[in-house]
Amino acid sequence: MPGFSSGGVGGGVGGPASAPPRPFRPSRYVPVSAATTFLVGSTTLFFCFTCPWLSEYFSSVIPIYNAVIFLFTLANFCMATFMDPGVFPRAEEDEDKEDDFRAPLYKTVEIKGIQVRMKWCSTCRFYRPPRCSHCSVCDNCVEDFDHHCPWVNNCIGRRNYRYFFLFLLSLTTHIVDVFGFGLVYILHHRQQLDTPHAGVTMAVMCVAGLFFVPVAGLTGFHIVLVARGRTTNEQVTGKFRGGVNPFTNGCLRNISHVLCSSQAPRYMGRWRGPQSVEVHPPFLRPPLTEAQLEAKVLDNGIQNDRHSTRSKSSLDQMESQSADAEPPPPPKPELRYPGLPRADTEESSLLTEAPPTPSMYKYRPAYSSPGRNHTALTHPNKMIRGESLDSPSTSILQSSHHPSYRSEPSSLDGATVVGGGVGARRGGGERGEGPGGPGGMTGGVSGGMSGYSLAGRSYTSYPSSLVLSTGGSHSSSLRSAHTAHNALATLQSEGTTDTSYKSLANQTPRNGSLSYDSLLTPSESPEFESVASAGAPLQGYTSPFLSAQIAQQREGQLLQGSASFSSPHRAYLRAVSPPPSSPPGPPETQHLLQHNQDSSRPPRASSHAPSSSSSSPRARSLEPPLKKVIGIETCCCLFVFVLICTTHLHVPLSLVHFLNIPLPLPTFPDGCPIRSTSRPGLTNHSTSKPGGGVKKVTGVGGTTYEISV
Amino acid sequence: PLKNTNICFHNLQELRHSASLATKVFIQRDYSEGTVCRFQTKFPSELDSRIERTLFEETVKTLNSYYAEAEMIGGQSYLEGCLACATAYIIFLCMETRYEKVLKKISGYIQEQNEKIYAPRGLLLTDPIERGMRVVSFFHGRLFTAQNLGCKCDEKSSRCF
Numbered sequence A: 001m002p003g004f005s006s007g008g009v010g011g012g013v014g015g016p017a018s019a020p021p022r023p024f025r026p027s028r029y030v031p032v033s034a035a036t037t038f039l040v041g042s043t044t045l046f047f048c049f050t051c052p053w054l055s056e057y058f059s060s061v062i063p064i065y066n067a068v069i070f071l072f073t074l075a076n077f078c079m080a081t082f083m084d085p086g087v088f089p090r091a092e093e094d095e096d097k098e099d100d101f102r103a104p105l106y107k108t109v110e111i112k113g114i115q116v117r118m119k120w121c122s123t124c125r126f127y128r129p130p131r132c133s134h135c136s137v138c139d140n141c142v143e144d145f146d147h148h149c150p151w152v153n154n155c156i157g158r159r160n161y162r163y164f165f166l167f168l169l170s171l172t173t174h175i176v177d178v179f180g181f182g183l184v185y186i187l188h189h190r191q192q193l194d195t196p197h198a199g200v201t202m203a204v205m206c207v208a209g210l211f212f213v214p215v216a217g218l219t220g221f222h223i224v225l226v227a228r229g230r231t232t233n234e235q236v237t238g239k240f241r242g243g244v245n246p247f248t249n250g251c252l253r254n255i256s257h258v259l260c261s262s263q264a265p266r267y268m269g270r271w272r273g274p275q276s277v278e279v280h281p282p283f284l285r286p287p288l289t290e291a292q293l294e295a296k297v298l299d300n301g302i303q304n305d306r307h308s309t310r311s312k313s314s315l316d317q318m319e320s321q322s323a324d325a326e327p328p329p330p331p332k333p334e335l336r337y338p339g340l341p342r343a344d345t346e347e348s349s350l351l352t353e354a355p356p357t358p359s360m361y362k363y364r365p366a367y368s369s370p371g372r373n374h375t376a377l378t379h380p381n382k383m384i385r386g387e388s389l390d391s392p393s394t395s396i397l398q399s400s401h402h403p404s405y406r407s408e409p410s411s412l413d414g415a416t417v418v419g420g421g422v423g424a425r426r427g428g429g430e431r432g433e434g435p436g437g438p439g440g441m442t443g444g445v446s447g448g449m450s451g452y453s454l455a456g457r458s459y460t461s462y463p464s465s466l467v468l469s470t471g472g473s474h475s476s477s478l479r480s481a482h483t484a485h486n487a488l489a490t491l492q493s494e495g496t497t498d499t500s501y502k503s504l505a506n507q508t509p510r511n512g513s514l515s516y517d518s519l520l521t522p523s524e525s526p527e528f529e530s531v532a533s534a535g536a537p538l539q540g541y542t543s544p545f546l547s548a549q550i551a552q553q554r555e556g557q558l559l560q561g562s563a564s565f566s567s568p569h570r571a572y573l574r575a576v577s578p579p580p581s582s583p584p585g586p587p588e589t590q591h592l593l594q595h596n597q598d599s600s601r602p603p604r605a606s607s608h609a610p611s612s613s614s615s616s617p618r619a620r621s622l623e624p625p626l627k628k629v630i631g632i633e634t635c636c637c638l639f640v641f642v643l644i645c646t647t648h649l650h651v652p653l654s655l656v657h658f659l660n661i662p663l664p665l666p667t668f669p670d671g672c673p674i675r676s677t678s679r680p681g682l683t684n685h686s687t688s689k690p691g692g693g694v695k696k697v698t699g700v701g702g703t704t705y706e707i708s709v
Numbered sequence B: 001p002l003k004n005t006n007i008c009f010h011n012l013q014e015l016r017h018s019a020s021l022a023t024k025v026f027i028q029r030d031y032s033e034g035t036v037c038r039f040q041t042k043f044p045s046e047l048d049s050r051i052e053r054t055l056f057e058e059t060v061k062t063l064n065s066y067y068a069e070a071e072m073i074g075g076q077s078y079l080e081g082c083l084a085c086a087t088a089y090i091i092f093l094c095m096e097t098r099y100e101k102v103l104k105k106i107s108g109y110i111q112e113q114n115e116k117i118y119a120p121r122g123l124l125l126t127d128p129i130e131r132g133m134r135v136v137s138f139f140h141g142r143l144f145t146a147q148n149l150g151c152k153c154d155e156k157s158s159r160c161f
Helices: A026-057 A061-082 A161-188 A196-228 A232-236 A251-260 A290-299 A304-316 A342-352 A359-363 A374-378 A382-400 A408-429 A437-454 A456-461 A478-494 A502-512 A523-535 A548-557 A566-575 A586-597 A616-629 A632-649 A653-658 B012-021 B053-071 B075-086 B098-121
Strands: A106-111 A114-121 A133-135 A140-142 A147-149 A154-156 A674-677 A694-698 A704-708 B023-028 B123-125 B135-140
Touching (some): A026 A061, A061 A154, A061 A161, A147 A232, A161 A196, A161 A251, A196 A251, A251 B075, B053 B098, B075 B098, B098 B123
Antiparallel strands (some): A133 A140, A674 A704, A694 A704
C-alpha cells in the first residue's frame, strides 16, 4: 500500500530521521476538500439524474463507461493525494562530516556533459540531488520535485507524478463526458427543462464547464512537460530557457519513463530488518562526560530529532512558502568527536560569543554594513529566528574561522576561490572549450548577483542548477580550490552567489515552494532572470544547463521570434506592471490575451510604457493583489494557452517589442515602426527627437524604444 | 558464525548513532548519465589500506547493475503498470513491485558481501536505500558489541533498551 504522506506523518518503524509532526492547519485542506466534493458530488448527481434516462434511451454501456472513467479518476486522485512523492529522509550527522561549513553552498556535477549545480539543503543537510527540490510547505526535499499541488494537498514528485498526470488526463475526459452526455440529455428534453432532473443536469453541466477550462489547460501544460522531459519546477523557473535539458531522453522515452517505469520505492518509513554486526575487534567506547555530551548536542545545533523541529518551528514564525529558517550550518569536524580534548574548551568559548557574519557582506552586496547581524540583512522578521539560532551557528563560524575571519577578504577569499577556482580551472585548463568560458561564468554569476541584489530575497529561488562554463571537474571542496585564488580577482568585485558558504544557506528554500503560487510570484526566478538578463546584457546571462560557448549566442537569439517559454511569461509580468492607472486583476490577463492574439494591431506602447528601469519592484508590488484576485491554477491555465499560442504562432518580433520585453535587441527587421537604441547599463536616457509624434519608451536595461505615435 | 556469538542483532540505525567514532566513508552517486541510480566507482582513498580496489569496484558495479535492472523500462514494468491501472491500484496491496523485488535482492547481496568480504576487514557496507539512495556508506574503524554498549537486548524484537 502506498505510504501515507499527507498531514505530516513521520517515518515508520525503525525509519530514518523523518519530518517532525507538523501543526494541524485546516486551511491546507480546503482546496483538496473542495476538489473532492465537486468531483464526487457532481458525478453522483450525474449518475442519479442523467444516467438512468441515458441507459434506457441509448444503451447501458454509457453509465458503465462513465463509471469506469470516474473510478479511474478517483483512484489516481487518491494515489496522487496519499502517496509519498519521494521524500528524502534527513541526512544524519555523520554525513555532514565531509562537508564542513567552509565547503561551498553548491556542488557541481556533470550530467551528460552539462554542468549542473547541486545546492546544499540546510534543512535536510545534504546536497540536493539533481531535480530534487525542497518544498517549504511539506518541509521536505522531494526527488524529481514537480510542484506542490494544493488540490491534492501533496507534493508531486518522482513517485506520484504518474498518478497526478493520469488524474489530469482522466479528469479531463470525465468532465468532457459528463458535459457531453448532459448536453445530450438537455437536447432531448428541451420541452421539459423545468423538471428537477433537467435542472440538476444543467447545474452539473455548469460545474463541468467551469472546471473544464483550468483542468484542460493544466493537462495540456503537463502533456507538454512530459513530452519535453521537464518538471513544472524547471519549466517555471526557466532553467532550460534557450538551453539544453540534460534530463531528456527524447519524447517517446520521456513518455514511457513517466508512464511505464516501475514504481519507485519510498525512502521514508522503511522497515529495516535486523542487521548483524561482526566485531573485529571489540572496542570500548570511551565514556562521554556530561560536558562532552552537551558539546555533542550543540555542535551541529541540534540533534537529529530536534534539528528538524527547530527548523520547523522557525518556519512557523513566517508565512508558508516564504524563506526557510536559518538552520545552523554543518559543524566543524573536530566538534563532532567529543572524545577529543579540544572540544571542551572550544565549546565554552563558542557559546559566549556571538559575532556577526561578515561573509553576508559579500553575499548581499546591496547591504554594505559588515558588522550587522546577517539575519537583519535578509528579511525583517528573520531577525527573530536568526537571533535565536545565532549563538550556536555563529559561534561555530567563529570557532572555525581564524581570528582574521572578521575581515571580509579572508573569509571571502574562500568563498570566491571556490567558485572562481572552478572558473579559473575552466578558463585555464579548458581553453579548447570555447571562448565563452570565463565570460560565461562571469556573466552568469554577475547576472545572478545583480538579480539577487535587485530582487531582495529572490536569491533563494535562483535556480539551483546554474550552468557554469564547461569543465568536467567537480568543485566541491574549498581545499581543492585554493590554487586558483589569484585568478579570481575579477569575480570578487561582483560577488558570487554559488560560492557562498553552506552556512549561509538560510536563504535556501524559496525555490522549493513551487505551488502554482510561484507562477504569480515569479518575481523570485523568472523576474529575477529577466532583470538579470536585462541588467547584465553585455555579460551574457547564462540560463542554466547552457554550455558557456553558446551562452553568448543565446542571449541574442533569446527573443528573436523563437517563442521561448519565457516571453509570454515575461510579457505577462510586463503587462501587469503598467502605470498605476491600469487596474490589476483579470483585465491584465485580458490585455495579455488580447495582445497575443491580435498581433496585427499597431503597437501602442503608450499604455504599456514602464518608465522605470527595473521591473522587479513593480512586479513585486503587484503580486499580493494579483494573488488574491486571480486563482492560481486558473492563471496557470490561461498562461498555458498563451504559451501554446505563442509557441505555435511564432510571435513576431514587433509584438515582442510591443510587449516591452526588456532585452537589448541588436537588430530589427525592416519596416518595424519601433526603433530601439540599445544603451547597455544606462537607464532612461532620453534623446528627444525633433518632430512630434515620437514617444520614447525605456525598457529595463536601458533599451530605448522610439515609437512613432 | 554469527549465531554462536552472544550479541543481539542491532538495527543499523541504532548502531549508527552509537558508532560515532567509527569512521564513515561515503560513496556518492554518479549523475553523469542523468538521474538513474548509479554510484561512483572511484576508489576512495580512505579505504586504500583496508580493501582491495578490485573488490570494492566489483561490489559497486554489481550494485549499479542491480539498480539498472530495477529501473529498466521493459515488458515487466509495463505489464505491472497496466495491471495496476486496471485494478485501480489495488494490486499494490498484494503485489510487490519490481523495484521492491530488486531492492530485496540488493539487501541480500549487501548482507552477503558484508559477511564474506567486508566484515573480515573491519568494514561495514550500508544499504543506500536507507539514505534515500544518495550515498553508499562504509563504516570502518571499530564497532561495538552489545555488551560494550551496556544495553540489554530483546532478541525477539531486535531492539535495544
